[in-house]
Amino acid sequence: MKTADAVLRILACGSVDDGKSTLIGHLLFLTGNLTEDQLEVLHDESARLGRSGAAPDYSLLLDGLLDERQQGITIDVAHRYLATGGRKYILADAPGHEQYTRNMATAASRCDAAILLLDATTGFLPQTRRHALICALFGIRQLLLVVNKMDLTGWSRERFLEISEHCRQLTDDLRLFGVCPEQPVVVPVSALAGDNLTARSPHTPWYDGPTVLDWLQSVPCADLRRDNGARLPVQYVLHAGQQGADSRQGLPELLRGSGSDVFRGYCGHLSGGPLQQGERVAILPSGVETSVQQIWSGFRLIEKAEPGQEIALTLAGEQDVARGDCIVPAGNRPEQADRFKVRVVCLDTQALLPARRYRFRSACGTVTAEITRIRNRIGLASYQRLAADRLEMNDVGEVELQLSRQLPFDPYDRNSQTGSFVLIDQGSHASVACGMILHPLRRAANIHRHRETVAPAERALLKAQSPCVIWLTGLSGSGKSSIANALERLLVDQGCHTMLLDGDNLRHGLNRDLGFTEPDRIENIRRIGEVAKLMTEAGLIVITAFISPYRSDRDMVRQMFAEGDFFEVHVATPLAVCEQRDPKGLYRLARSGVIPNFTGINSPYEEPLQAELVLAAGASQTADDAMAIVGMLRRCGKLQPATDQAVPVGGV
Structure with missing residues (x-):
């Protein structure tokens, strides 16, 4: 995937009523990314809800649920496509309410950079600090801090400088905690009026930094696509042939190109690095080695796949590959372990407790997991690690996990796909936490089962x-x-x-x-x-x-x-x-x-x-x-x- 063709995922987050939906909606309008039909619906909906005023309510472009429009809040994550200046973006509008932190965390796990909004009249709130922490923990290093509603402060330069100083202190706190985002850019805006979104505002002659659009166009792509070794967790095994013509009707081109009456394609999302035809690969966890015979992107045969592509592989020889296996370069394999130190964000009203067992679901398989120790809870006020014996909903903390068997993995900071997971309650089947693997525990390699001579x-x-x-x-x-x-x-x-x-x-x-x-x-x-x-x-x-x-x-x-x-x-x-x-x-x-x-x-x-x-x-x-x-x-x-x-x- 060429850098120019890369699609950047940008998260918009912050506390409730900070103006995230309005900012994205107005940005789409100013950059010409709305069709005539969308503009017509925007004006009609604004008038129907009594929110038209001097300008339409741009938040309606993001708030698609009926409850969102009636209450004027964001509940679910909304994704919108934006293209400008030869670059392509997917903007994710995350909810600001504390009870929907789980939605924000899910969106953050897939994003390359983030826009963190805060209200100039209220400044930093606990939820703002929580969102900044979650962004940093999920590996987001490029951060734009948008001080919105500056018009309500009379475009006060002093208020902006005061908030900017808090923003820099926030970054220092995160670095002391152990995550290292870039020094954030801070921009004063009015999302409703459009000031400093795509062009410099006459209301801020004292501000000489970039606009929101300038920042978007400056976010680097290359650093976000480091080659740490190709990883293809198998999501689906595509099988056709030897059951009659009906089983092959959906895949005529594949079967003609496969050179066999039987087609077995191993489908998944490629991450970490490129993979090419003929390359020697290993199938984990078994460790069996083979080579890539063909690579398919849709119905198109390609010689090389780049990270971010959805592909299907065929492998040389008869191989036993199942969903949850991971196909990797033979010379660049991930580690395998069954004990980890991890960071988690709690998603459920049910507390996360030590000694309780959950289902651990990652791209590389699903196993039973036990929380052997809760190491700490991360306090939002100072980002300090606090002693804890449980983690409640929306808490962020560090725990130790014991899995029922070894799984392949990469630390999250090397590969977010193979380094992330979800914990699922075995009784209610609710997702109780999402998390990222920090590193395996040393005792995972030091402790071995003793083989007894008496059974x-x-x-x-x-x-x-x-x-x-x-x-x-x-x-x-x-x-x-x-x-x-x-x-x-x-x-x-x-x-x-x-x-x-x-x-x-x-x-x-x-x-x-x-x-x-x-x-x-x-x-x-x-x-x-x-x-x-x-x-x-x-x-x-x-x-x-x-x-x-x-x-x-x-x-x-x-x-x-x-x-x-x-x-x-x-x-x-x-x-x-x-x-x-x-x-x-x-x-x-x-x-x-x-x-x-x-x-x-x-x-x-x-x-x-x-x-x-x-x-x-x-x-x-x-x-x-x-x-x-x-x-x-x-x-x-x-x-x-x-x-x-x-x-x-x-x-x-």
Whole structure:
């Protein structure tokens, strides 16, 4: 892709009502990038909404949603095409409201430069600083700070210089934080009147800097397209042939040029560097090497593809390539790791918590990820790293991630496509955070699994039983511990090797450093899951009795075990019955406010949706509930069928 042909993506961001949509709309008008139809609709809509005045409402060119037009705000990111002076741009108008920060962050991740607006009458706001930080974190180095609504200050030179000084201090703060944008250009404008958008304004004889259009035309392209090695994450495998003529109707030119009855094209967005026909490449994560046979851009065969193009490759030989694999030059491969330090921007109302598991989705695949540590939250006032045990919506912070397997990657500052990711909640499927990979953790290379000479199956064989976990969950006072005791006695009397893990007992030792906040509860369950897994590998039948109030945490533990080795048993005693029993007096203290974060009173309990067994526990049916669990284990083949011999009940 030649520099002259490059399309620059420019982000317009800032706080609410700073005039982003008006600036872009007026810029489109002044540069002749509007058709007659668009102009006609602009005037009609302005008149209909009563906003025409002396000039049309240029923000209507960007605010396409009905709610946006009625409220006069931007909600979704709007993209507009602009061409002027032989250059091409895509302008992204990002919303300014704090609740839509996620939309702004998504837009920033795809942009090369940014226009940050602020209102001359209000100056810097927290959201302005948040947007500046997000731009810097996403690698945007070219920044234009637009001081809008200067007409409302009487075109005060003193006010402009005051804000300009704050802008320079903002850049210094970002550099101290560790991100290094260029020194920003600061320009005084009136987006509504058009001053200093495309031509110098007579209202600012004291300003000798560029206009907004001058700055756009000066933004460099070459530095934004550094060659760090070609990366083609496979987004789709295009396959045709050998199923009859119908399967080839959409690809006649491809099939005629492929030299084969079967066409397999590996499609994706090329980034990082060029790729050419005949080049030796590797397929990651497998590492298999082959060469590029053909490169297709649409239905056109090309010899060389440039970064930014959407292409399809054919490879020499029969290769096993799937969506999520990454095709790279054989001599310039990205690293592969399963532990990272990353920066994230939180997108969801659900807090980001350590020890909780998410789906990690990047251009190079989707795996399970666990947040092993929240290192800090970045304060907006000073851009300092602050201690934190959780990240809330719109927070920016740094965390450590552990993936379920290794993935290829590049640090974000080398390649934004292979260095970015999204974290997805496994239960709600909501995107909870977007992030960028900073670097792999050194211990990812230093820690290796020790190969044991005795396998878990051998230990189980010695005990003549099938290890598993029976996970009892329910409210405090539901009867979990009583049922667990009765169950263990039944199993031991039948010759089983067991271990009972009780929540209160473990908080006296292994988990004595944990409280009852949500992060502590998650860590409590994670530790118990790991202990239970080790015990099953020793051949034991493990019984646990924990409130474990969150579904995501119980699902996290379930994923540690092979299918059929984890049994979730919901002791579904109603809250009213549990509170009436109140064996430890905890409900009374919680109701009086003495105990915070008490499950069922001032902290939620999420009932299992697909438990293997549900027990409606009562004070006099503990033995029956224990026998019901034994019956479930027998039906699942974990215990031998019952014999005619009476089974002693022992302490039940």
